[in-house]
Amino acid sequence: MTANTASPLSNEAIVAALSAIVGPQACLSQAPDLQPFVTDYRGLYVGQAAAVVLPNSTEQVSQVMAWCHAHGVVVVPQGGNTSLMGGAVPEPQGQAVVLNLRRMNQVLAVDTVNDTLTLQAGVTLNAARKAAEDAGRLFPLRIGSEGSCQIGGNISTNAGGTAVLRYGNMRDLVLGVEAVLPDGRIYSGLRGLRKDNTGYDLKQLFIGSEGTLGIVTAAVLKLMPQPTASSVALAAVASPAAAVALLGEAKKTAGQAVTAFELISGPALDLVLGYLGKVKSPFEARHDWMVLIELTSGASAEGLDQTLMQVLESGLESGLVLDATLAQSGADAQTFWRIREEISDAQTRTGGSIKCDVSVPLSRIAAFIEEATAAVLALEPQTRMIVYGHMGDGNVHFNPLRPADRPAKDYLGAFYEPISRQVDSLAHAAGGSISAEHGVGVAKRDDLSHYKSEVELALMWQIKKALDPQGLLNPGKVLPAPVAAQA
Ligand SMILES: Cc1cc2nc3c(=O)[nH]c(=O)nc-3n(C[C@H](O)[C@H](O)[C@H](O)COP(=O)(O)OP(=O)(O)OC[C@H]3O[C@@H](n4cnc5c(N)ncnc54)[C@H](O)[C@@H]3O)c2cc1C
Numbered sequence: 343m344t345a346n347t348a349s350p351l352s353n354e355a356i357v358a359a360l361s362a363i364v365g366p367q368a369c370l371s372q373a374p375d376l377q378p379f380v381t382d383y384r385g386l387y388v389g390q391a392a393a394v395v396l397p398n399s400t401e402q403v404s405q406v407m408a409w410c411h412a413h414g415v416v417v418v419p420q421g422g423n424t425s426l427m428g429g430a431v432p433e434p435q436g437q438a439v440v441l442n443l444r445r446m447n448q449v450l451a452v453d454t455v456n457d458t459l460t461l462q463a464g465v466t467l468n469a470a471r472k473a474a475e476d477a478g479r480l481f482p483l484r485i486g487s488e489g490s491c492q493i494g495g496n497i498s499t500n501a502g503g504t505a506v507l508r509y510g511n512m513r514d515l516v517l518g519v520e521a522v523l524p525d526g527r528i529y530s531g532l533r534g535l536r537k538d539n540t541g542y543d544l545k546q547l548f549i550g551s552e553g554t555l556g557i558v559t560a561a562v563l564k565l566m567p568q569p570t571a572s573s574v575a576l577a578a579v580a581s582p583a584a585a586v587a588l589l590g591e592a593k594k595t596a597g598q599a600v601t602a603f604e605l606i607s608g609p610a611l612d613l614v615l616g617y618l619g620k621v622k623s624p625f626e627a628r629h630d631w632m633v634l635i636e637l638t639s640g641a642s643a644e645g646l647d648q649t650l651m652q653v654l655e656s657g658l659e660s661g662l663v664l665d666a667t668l669a670q671s672g673a674d675a676q677t678f679w680r681i682r683e684e685i686s687d688a689q690t691r692t693g694g695s696i697k698c699d700v701s702v703p704l705s706r707i708a709a710f711i712e713e714a715t716a717a718v719l720a721l722e723p724q725t726r727m728i729v730y731g732h733m734g735d736g737n738v739h740f741n742p743l744r745p746a747d748r749p750a751k752d753y754l755g756a757f758y759e760p761i762s763r764q765v766d767s768l769a770h771a772a773g774g775s776i777s778a779e780h781g782v783g784v785a786k787r788d789d790l791s792h793y794k795s796e797v798e799l800a801l802m803w804q805i806k807k808a809l810d811p812q813g814l815l816n817p818g819k820v821l822p823a824p825v826a827a828q829a
Contacts, residue, residue: 351415353371353393356393356415357369357371357392359409359413360393360395360406363395363397363406364395364398364406368395368396369394369395369396370396371394376440379391379394379423379431379440380431380432380440381431382425382431383424383425383426387428389418389433390433390434390435390438391437391440392438392439394439394440394442395442396444397441397445398445398446399446400446400522400528400559403441403446403522403557403559404522404526404528406441406526407441407523407524407525407526407557408525408526409526411812414814415437415438416432416433416436416438416815417440417441417524417557417814418430418431418432418438418553419441419494419557419558419816420440420443420495421442421443421463421464421492422487422491423442423490424487424490424495425499425780425781425783426699426785427552427782427783427784427785427786428783428784428785429499429552429553429782429819430553430783433817433818442464443463443464443494443557444492445464446462446463446559446560447464447465447492448465449461450462450560452474452476452477454478456534457565458517458534458563458564459477459479459481459562459565460534460560461560461561461563462559463493463494463557463559463561464492464494465492465493466488466489466490467485467488467491467492467493467496468488468489470483470563471483471484474565475568478568479565479567480565480566480569481563481565481566482566483505483509483511483512484505485501485502485504493561494558494559494561496512497516497519498552498553499781500512500513500549500550500779500781501779502732502737502778502779503732504602504732506735507600507601507602507603507732508598508600508601509566509601511779513549514564515563516562516563516564517535517536517564518531518532518533518534519531519532519545519548519561520532520558521545521558522556523555523809524556524809524812524814528559529548532560532561533562547805550781552782552816552820553815553816554806554819554820555810555815556809567640569601569639570640571639571640571641571642571643571645572601572638572646572675573638573643573646573649573669574634574674574675575635575666575667575668575678576625576632576635576667576678577632577633577654577657577666578625578629578631578664579633579657579664580661580662580663580664582605582631582708582711582712584631584661584663585605585662585708585733586704586707586708586733588633588635588653588657589633589704589734591657591662592635592637592653595649595656596649596650598639599637599646600637600734602634602636602734603633603634603635603636603732603733603734604633604730604731604732604734605631605729605730605731605738606631606730607632607727607728608628608629608630608631609728609743610685610727610728610730611623611629611632611681612726613688613692613726613728614684614688615681616688617688617691617692618680618681618684618688621677621681624667624677624678626665629664634678634679634681636675637649637650650668651668654666654668685728685730689728689741689743692743692744693744693750694744694749694750694751694753695728695743696741696742696757697741697780697785698739698740698741698761698762698766698769698776699778699779700737700769700774700775701735701737701769701774701779703736703773703774704736706772706773707733707736707738709772710768710772711729711738713768714740714765714768715729717765721761721764722742722745722753722756722757724745725743725757726742726745727742727743728741728743729741732778732779736778737778737779742757742761742765766792770793776789781820783819784818784819787818787819787820787822788822790820790821791822799821802820802821
């Protein structure tokens with residue numbers, strides 16, 4: 343099955359028809375207006391579109407999809423356009439329509455008895471968290487792009503982030519989905535049920551499928567009790583293996599309260615401190631590995647601090663911890679988190695990093711980091727090893743960065759392919775995944791054919807063809823092309 347990226351219609355005809363559905367103000371077609379919607383977050387992928395439509399209701403989305411289906415026009419769904427995989431922008435050639443959900447930004451219902459939040463897909467993650475907070479609840483998904491990314495994008499990418507260890511990823515947080523199918527039909531699954539065994543769980547099709555099977559227009563999310571206290575520390579650890587052992591100790595001592603456990607390599611700390619300027623390292627000495635630990639609970643702040651101190655002290659005694667600092671105030675905690683969260687942008691602004699978002703079972707993660715580091719440094723010993731992320735759930739962002747004096751283009755040209763392949767192969771060999779939370783998009787699409795079995799790829803294509811037989815919805819994303827040709 344090949345995607346039909348060129349319809350027989352002119353761009354003007356497409357714009358006229360879609361303007362009649364969403365209104366002329368909500369159908370953009372001038373090049374400068376299109377630019378931000380066809381360029382991905384990192385500026386690595388630039389696509390081409392006939393128009394960008396900004397519908398304000400599920401009915402409008404349905405009409406747009408029905409019209410595009412009838413006329414063979416490609417549609418690319420888009421939320422906050424913060425994807426790091428090039429999944430939310432059109433292909434470089436063609437007459438795609440980008441369907442951006444940002445005008446569908448209404449919170450529809452907060453049910454504090456059922457502990458659910460029902461909202462349109464264009465609500466930003468920040469706004470969703472705020473709506474939960476206003477109702478005295480927590481919506482626990484927490485990612486660095488939360489001011490821009492949208493709930494529809496979070497669902498479509500099955501987003502993860504820093505609280506997965508305790509609360510799970512987006513798939514664990516969604517109870518119901520409403521989605522518009524490629525032919526315009528509406529799948530109405532906006533149910534707030536924690537138990538529903540009436541056959542296939544169809545909402546799962548739209549979670550993590552990166553806009554290739556339908557447009558998510560609304561969702562019912564789970565709410566959690568709001569923690570009343572948190573305690574945050576940064577600890578320098580002897581090695582990734584020591585970090586894993588410390589996590590085990592933290593779970594034993596603090597149980598469910600362990601909310602985040604983030605790894606930070608020495609070069610990652612150097613990079614982010616250089617980027618942030620005024621923020622100083624919390625440690626006097628330079629360390630190769632650090633972890634940020636956060637405990638949260640409904641108990642008292644003092645009690646939580648004591649528990650975290652206990653974890654750190656026993657780590658110091660056993661030699662797992664080399665140095666540690668406990669946040670003494672909310673401002674301290676914010677600074678620690680800022681250091682962790684700005685690593686991603688520090689790399690983007692520096693340019694020349696090879697992003698490998700891998701997950702490995704915790705029992706094998708330390709060995710993986712050691713082997714992958716050795717493999718990278720054997721290729722280019724001056725590479726800066728930016729390794730950080732959600733170690734508590736087995737996910738590290740293993741992002742080798744160009745040497746400071748080597749241009750990004752030069753480094754990426756020489757090493758992007760061999761380093762990505764080595765790191766992914768080692769993660770795969772360790773029973774891991776080549777994309778833990780960022781998805782596949784275009785960036786990892788062709789790699790899937792190396793790491794997914796024939797049966798898995800064939801099933802993925804069968805599902806795609808069942809829902810989108812013309813291949814008009816987000817073509818060129820997720821599914822590797824060679825299999826498409828065979829399918
Ligand atoms: C600084 C930074 C930090 C980040 N940290 C994390 C992190 O910790 N964890 C993590 O998981 N991700 C992270 N990301 C990646 C990104 O923010 C997430 O993947 C996010 O969920 C994408 O949401 P979005 O609304 O921006 O989606 P977009 O980028 O607009 O789209 C992503 C994909 O979903 C599809 N899509 C979007 N909306 C819809 C919809 N309504 N219906 C159907 N398909 C749709 C698009 O076609 C595309 O394939 C980070 C990104 C940045 C820039």
